[in-house]
Amino acid sequence: MNNMVSIKGDARRLKPTEVIDFLNPDFLYIPVKSDYEMEVKSKKKVYKGEKLMKHNNRFIYSPISGEIVGKTDSMKLNNEDTECIVIENDFKEKLKKRTGVVKYINEYSKEEFLELIESFGACSRPINLKGKTLLINGIDRDPFEYTFSFIINTYSSKILETIDALATILGVENTILAINNNDSENVMNLTNNVGTYPNITLKLVPDIYPIGFKDILIKNVLSKKAISAGYTYLTIQDVYNIYMVLKRKRAIFEKLVTLAGDAIDAPKVVNVKIGTSMSDLIKNCCTITNNKYYVVVNGLVAGKTLTTLNNVITEDTKSIFLNTKDPSSEKKCINCGLCNSKCPVGLNPKYLKEHKKADRSKCINCGLCTYICPSKINFKEYLGGKNE
Numbered sequence: 001m002n003n004m005v006s007i008k009g010d011a012r013r014l015k016p017t018e019v020i021d022f023l024n025p026d027f028l029y030i031p032v033k034s035d036y037e038m039e040v041k042s043k044k045k046v047y048k049g050e051k052l053m054k055h056n057n058r059f060i061y062s063p064i065s066g067e068i069v070g071k072t073d074s075m076k077l078n079n080e081d082t083e084c085i086v087i088e089n090d091f092k093e094k095l096k097k098r099t100g101v102v103k104y105i106n107e108y109s110k111e112e113f114l115e116l117i118e119s120f121g122a123c124s125r126p127i128n129l130k131g132k133t134l135l136i137n138g139i140d141r142d143p144f145e146y147t148f149s150f151i152i153n154t155y156s157s158k159i160l161e162t163i164d165a166l167a168t169i170l171g172v173e174n175t176i177l178a179i180n181n182n183d184s185e186n187v188m189n190l191t192n193n194v195g196t197y198p199n200i201t202l203k204l205v206p207d208i209y210p211i212g213f214k215d216i217l218i219k220n221v222l223s224k225k226a227i228s229a230g231y232t233y234l235t236i237q238d239v240y241n242i243y244m245v246l247k248r249k250r251a252i253f254e255k256l257v258t259l260a261g262d263a264i265d266a267p268k269v270v271n272v273k274i275g276t277s278m279s280d281l282i283k284n285c286c287t288i289t290n291n292k293y294y295v296v297v298n299g300l301v302a303g304k305t306l307t308t309l310n311n312v313i314t315e316d317t318k319s320i321f322l323n324t325k326d327p328s329s330e331k332k333c334i335n336c337g338l339c340n341s342k343c344p345v346g347l348n349p350k351y352l353k354e355h356k357k358a359d360r361s362k363c364i365n366c367g368l369c370t371y372i373c374p375s376k377i378n379f380k381e382y383l384g385g386k387n388e
């Protein structure tokens with residue numbers, strides 16, 4: 001496991017102890033997708049779980065009951081202006097229809113399974129129906145993020161039941177759940193309970209960055225033989241989403257999000273409705289201790305800086321950081337070579353910054369080069385590639 005670093009900091013020592021709820025915002029904002037048709041009209045009542053938009057067999061469902069107020073252009077999605085449906089909450093959580101609980105979720109056929117996860121949008125990753133291995137990533141990608149750790153902690157029996165069912169439905173030979181060996185409560189809990197599920201192998205990986213990134217984890221956990229025989233890669237969030245769909249036949253209405261950074265009172269993990277405005281979430285769940293902050297979403301090290309808190313929480317939001325602005329600006333490169341020697345995929349970030357046409361497709365956007373640079377050179381705008 002070369003080219004990975006152990007990241008330390010005050011925020012880590014303040015790991016939250018419990019999940020708090022923020023499930024009753026006054027308004028929700030559901031981004032309108034260009035290739036989807038609307039299924040609802042303005043000024044009409046909507047139930048929780050009612051279809052809002054449709055594209056082929058895929059639907060977007062309302063996470064609350066209330067009234068469709070109309071549309072707005074004032075919200076953003078990853079900094080981009082985005083038209084959103086606005087739903088005013090009636091706080092009744094009135095369901096369109098109640099669904100029962102399916103007892104044995106391992107009895108679905110592959111076809112039924114695929115149809116259900118497509119219709120409820122439970123997982124956007126490819127499922128390799130011929131793969132021999134199922135790899136589940138239960139590691140928070142960012143060292144200051146606790147979202148995956150709390151999903152495992154809060155829903156551990158559901159997670160194990162679902163992974164076991166997935167192994168049966170997909171007919172895989174090996175099922176691996178990878179978690180961080182420093183995630184002590186989950187290590188203890190899962191080690192005690194995984195014995196009930198002989199299909200599942202628990203893999204403890206060292207607490208080094210960026211082990212939680214898809215490509216890096218696959219390379220470090222799967223053998224070359226397992227990779228060439230084919231595999232399916234899912235995150236622990238995908239597993240929880242799949243649980244809700246297989247067990248309750250309902251979409252995902254809420255999710256866990258880490259709120260952290262040195263400009264708020266303390267880090268926390270919040271259970272929040274999808275479609276909540278980040279500004280509402282921060283206002284209701286944190287005390288801002290320093291107004292000179294900037295906002296980063298989905299990881300302090302690898303995340304994206306937001307221009308405003310008027311962004312919407314989506315299925316993909318894992319964390320929001322409010323951090324104090326650093327007055328020391330970028331300095332001249334001192335040619336220490338750290339960025340080059342620490343890049344986990346063997347790139348030379350300094351060379352990429354200076355050569356616009358250089359191939360950067362291997363870059364996983366882990367942000368380690370920016371984090372590690374003593375001259376505070378921000379490489380993020382010069383890189384690219386994937387970010388999984």
Ligand code: SF4
Binds near residue numbers: 346348349364367369
């Ligand atoms: S070049 Fe890309 S992969 Fe390499 S350290 Fe920088 S962000 Fe990470």
Ligand code: SF4
Binds near residue numbers: 334338374
């Ligand atoms: S880490 Fe920063 S200072 Fe060191 S070589 Fe890279 S760009 Fe230059």
